[in-house]
Amino acid sequence: MYQKISIIILLIVTTLSCNDTDPISAIDRVDSFDRSEMLSFWADEIIIPAYMAYANDLSEMDETAKTFFADPSASNLEKLRESWLEAYISWQSVSLFEIGKAEEIGLHNYTNIYPTNIELIHSNISNNNYNLILPSNFAAQGFPALDYLLYGIEDTEEGIVSTLSKEDVRTYAISLIERLYSITTEVLDHWTESYRSEFVANDGSSGTASVDKVVNDFLFFYEKYLRAAKIGIPAGKFSGSKSSRHVEGFYSEKYSKLLFQRAFTSVKDFFNGISYDGQRRGTSIKQYLDQIQNISNSDIDYSGNIISQWNVAQSAADALDSNFKTQVEEDNTKMLAVYDELQKAIVLLKVDMMQALNIQVDFVDADGD
């Protein structure tokens, strides 16, 4: 008896301890949702193409910037601005995948913190002694800083061209553009070199598995960047008073809606499993939810509820002025309406969807019982 039990205990304790490393190799699973297929689709058809397009646009911007600084003219400024807009738009499709290297280096913080800090930009320019890697410089770089330099640094087009041509300003602008490009290629290279397979292989269901992380990032993007930063904060939802200074693309004064729409479309496409180029459909969260609804015989149409709420939000957003600054200042109620509709989907996403997928919001590495 004593020996029997001792042996059993020994065996067990060993098994329990080994669990952390999962020594037993996976075998084929039937009839269940294929997470690794979904992860492959995400990586190969959505995330990597988005990063590639974005990196491409950034290198384009780098080119046009070189052209401009070689020959500062209003028309070259216009080309630079166009390429800036292209890249800024592409960024919106990348931003929701802050995972892997992007998470590690904090891509978003270096790319799109707004409102940008004008004093800091000017002091950086005049000091010529700045380190863009420092968190204190988050608000002095990225697209918002370029927005200021390209549109807001002077009142007139000529003024902008001449100021930008100044040695110190030019240096600063170029360093901003190059930094954007360099950190993006770092992320992209990491994806293509090693992270893609790591990402797809991590197809488990723990809090640190790829699906859980991407879904959390996706939710975070929706809640913080789409709902709050682009709409809620300018509309004054979190301060009590509206503030057009918080609009994305504040200085260019016309692209805020475009940027928002692209970001929202990226969100919806990702949820629905539409490839970056829009040509293919793949395994998606929507399918995953639909299958869970099926298996559990639930009468809750998880994905349908989310999609129809987004449609409502989309119609509300369609009614907005192309410049949110004007919208906020002249008829903030429409902004508030869009916020409210986006907000309603939060409950469907953070509560119903997360429970159905059994993914924890912001995985906490602690014990349960």
Place this chain on the structure above:
Amino acid sequence: MYQKISIIILLIVTTLSCNDTDPISAIDRVDSFDRSEMLSFWADEIIIPAYMAYANDLSEMDETAKTFFADPSASNLEKLRESWLEAYISWQSVSLFEIGKAEEIGLHNYTNIYPTNIELIHSNISNNNYNLILPSNFAAQGFPALDYLLYGIEDTEEGIVSTLSKEDVRTYAISLIERLYSITTEVLDHWTESYRSEFVANDGSSGTASVDKVVNDFLFFYEKYLRAAKIGIPAGKFSGSKSSRHVEGFYSEKYSKLLFQRAFTSVKDFFNGISYDGQRRGTSIKQYLDQIQNISNSDIDYSGNIISQWNVAQSAADALDSNFKTQVEEDNTKMLAVYDELQKAIVLLKVDMMQALNIQVDFVDADGD
């Protein structure tokens, strides 16, 4: 030990067995609702005056009938009809107190069963061999039968006068009128002679106590006679098809609303504790409910809910034609609307009020546990 316990048991069993007869005399109660005061008010200011007025009207009718049969003329017919109407109206204030002798003899069944059975009336008249005490003759006597004799037995006024004057018809009509008078005086005498003190003394809270019985009778009247018989049945609520033949006062064709209104007013006055002559207010169910709401700190305004629902029903009823026959045939929806409003109060009365008063609907004499 053995003796102690034996004695205790003996004592106890005796006490338990004695409980049925309540040998311990009542002492003064403070701060609690005075049921016997309420019962006195009901008896002295509502029930007995109502029976007196009703008996008085019946003796009046007896007089005018004698005048008419002594000298059958259109004008004397008119007087007879008037006194019939007076008595019929007074009946509405009496009908909700089917307690004591009235319950024993079944006053309502001999007084106001409609539609009246014309064939039976004619066969009774022609046979001259009938016993009005038999339940089979319920539908051939009382006010509805008189309604037929005084208004519907012939098409023309002259025809009615001449037919009524016929020996056998006259005999029948007189026997109907006298029977109404005799059973009513029987009830009234019982009240004044002995039942009044019995009624007031029975101020307990068992299923057979006066308060419980009156409240049950009151509910029964509201549900069966006011809601169903006067409104619901003609409107077709219980058969699926409307039937104007079931209207109260079908042959006189104009008093149905008057009768309904008087009955409804009696209901409300009783609930609110308004004396028969309308001059005094006394302890009432409303007060009882209000006190219970107070004591139990309830946020349910029992009496207020009932009264306001009755007000809604009253407005709906005010919109009805004075002849329900016309109303049913031409625009039954208004009848249905009144029914629906009366019905809504049923839930407030039968469920909320009865639970608050802790009175059982239709007391059942069986064990609980």
Place this chain on the structure above:
Amino acid sequence: MKHYWPSYINKTTKAAPLAAFRFLFGLLMLISLIRFWYYGWIEKLYILPTFHFHYYGFDWVTVPGPWTYLLFFVCGLSSFSFAIGYKYRLSIIIFFLSFTYIELMDKTTYLNHYYLVSLLSFILIWIPAHAHFSVDAYKHKGLANEYIPRWSLDALRLMIAIVYIYAGLAKLNSDWMIDALPLSIWLRAKVDLPIIGSLMDEQWLHYLFSWGGAIYDLFIVFFLICSRTRIYAFATMLFFHIMTRLLFPIGMFPYIMIAASLLFFSASFHTRFLSGLSKILLIPYDVFCNGLTYRRHINFDRYAPYILIPFFLVQILFPLRCHLYPGNLFWTEQGYRFSWRVMLMEKTGYANFKVVDSQSGKHFYVQNEDFLTSFQQKQMSTQADFIIEYAHYLGEHFKSQGHQNIQIFVESYASLNGRKSQPYIDPDVDLLTVKNSLAHKKYILPLHE
């Protein structure tokens, strides 16, 4: 632990307490049945109603018309017969079957203590309650014993313990403990009582009774078991049952529980009681005090413990089944019965049935008094299983009257423990499309607190 079971099963105890209980219980049953008959309840509750509500799975138990009187007579006869211990096994089996049949005829009359009577009589079938102070033992000297197996007495005690403890646990709910409901509703209505009536409006009294009742139910058995506290426990028990008897119409219940509590008394107490009784009845009591112990006589005895162990397992688990249903137990009453929930709630209801022709859309309402007694109406209007069964009965009735394409809906309201009345059954559900079953009744609307 290893050897505990065999040693327990062979333990013996004096037979007097069991015999005394048999005698008292039988007499009480006889009185109950006579009382039932005398009050005209056989007629009123069983013969007169045209329709009866059946327990789930017991649709085959029907009222045998006038033969019901014979059923009651047989039941009464058998109760007397087992009381005096004459042809005990046969009598108690007949009593158990006839009494249980009577209770199954109409669930309108369900009472927890009727259920208790059925259970106690079932237990009595399996134990030698006739081995002492009985006609059987007097006539067949081989049957007379002074001692019996201890488990046979403990089985009855366990049953009583289960009843009290579950009744106490059931009182641990927010209405009872926090709001003193429904006692405050009931007591407030008793201001007309002599002497104590004036207290009945006092809130502290409602709480005293609520908490007192819960503590009493939870702990009385332990105090009855412990010999030092037994006399106080018994006094408390008497006080408790006097109070409830004074305040509420609970029939024979207090007498049964008082008789059952004597099961916990010492053998010497019962010996004195039986010897005293024997003197009064001129029976030689000594013949039963022969120092012998009851041993297996028939196969019954051999298998009895193995019948009773599963029986008690069921008794312990069955009252827990309510937890398998969602929603407020008092509101849905799913798993409410057969669980020693005594006087826990005041529920008032109203149910108005609508018969709809699904093709023409025409409808009419049902007058319940055309089909049900007022007692049946009262029970039906607050309990979903009654409503469904009645709706199906109405459906059959109107179909047989030639109505076709019938749908039956109910507009029902109920009020629980003084809450405002609220809709009870989903008024949009055609009741003919649902059946009574043990599954959760989704058409019961949720209770709003």
Place this chain on the structure above:
Amino acid sequence: MKHYWPSYINKTTKAAPLAAFRFLFGLLMLISLIRFWYYGWIEKLYILPTFHFHYYGFDWVTVPGPWTYLLFFVCGLSSFSFAIGYKYRLSIIIFFLSFTYIELMDKTTYLNHYYLVSLLSFILIWIPAHAHFSVDAYKHKGLANEYIPRWSLDALRLMIAIVYIYAGLAKLNSDWMIDALPLSIWLRAKVDLPIIGSLMDEQWLHYLFSWGGAIYDLFIVFFLICSRTRIYAFATMLFFHIMTRLLFPIGMFPYIMIAASLLFFSASFHTRFLSGLSKILLIPYDVFCNGLTYRRHINFDRYAPYILIPFFLVQILFPLRCHLYPGNLFWTEQGYRFSWRVMLMEKTGYANFKVVDSQSGKHFYVQNEDFLTSFQQKQMSTQADFIIEYAHYLGEHFKSQGHQNIQIFVESYASLNGRKSQPYIDPDVDLLTVKNSLAHKKYILPLHE
């Protein structure tokens, strides 16, 4: 019965099982604390958050900043000290106080098994677990005993029995038994597991686990008590804990329960275990096997039974308190904690706080991540007492920022066991006007099934 208590209290049993448990439990605690430190959880859960959620009545328990590390160190040291039985009474008291203090610092981290550790260590204070196989007993020969009072071992067993049986009873609810929830939600997400993953979508498996879990919890203690079934019960227990450990992140819980289950094993088993261990550690085990019985040494021993009887009475009654609150327990969570409700529900929530200036009517929303860690946000959004405490904290914060006439409202939604999300707290209640208390929280909206 009369003489049962004195005879029980004087019964003795071998000291080996208790000593073995003391040793294993202490080591497990040491490992737990090291693991907690190693994973950086002291920093993450206690030091970093600016705000901590307090248990009702324990607002005075605050996080002592960097001294928290010292607290953990003391706690770990005392656990090792009582494991080896060095200055046992002092060590176990320090362990109980420091561990309990740690648990009281933030209710965000509440776990049933932390609560169990506190309770077990409280019981250990009162029993002579150092009378055998301990440094104390080795050094002071007068303390070395082979036998101890039986109640001291039984007290620990009773505690484990309470935990299992209440955990089993808590599983008897409709979500768990009828719908196999939340297990079906959790298991469905585990299709990625090796070998058994493919089964995780199977409904029968969800039911097997649900029913198996309930039956296991309800009956495992009885099978552990009975010597004939003990080995099978232990095997089942191991299987059960392996499965839960594989499927869910439950930390040290299975190890603690396995160690506790050894309490039910025979003395000879433990004697062999300790003598084997002594050989490995080169301790002369024989000195403890002296045939002596532990007798009162200090006043502790005299009063211990009278401390533990009320303690267990509270343990038996406390988990029942949830019945005093109306509404669905899983939804309101009133009386949910400290009641051995383990892994019973999946609840997801979202709470969006609105700060309103009651005079101007202007309002803004709060970004919870400015104040709470994500773990705190998660716990806060589904539990009403967290929401209230947090709202008051927000009120203080914004008042100190100069805002005046503040009202705080919350738009909160929660989803329970796969039900559609529904509003949780009444959005029209100014949370600053309500306080956390033990009374029913009326501002929790009812759950719609």
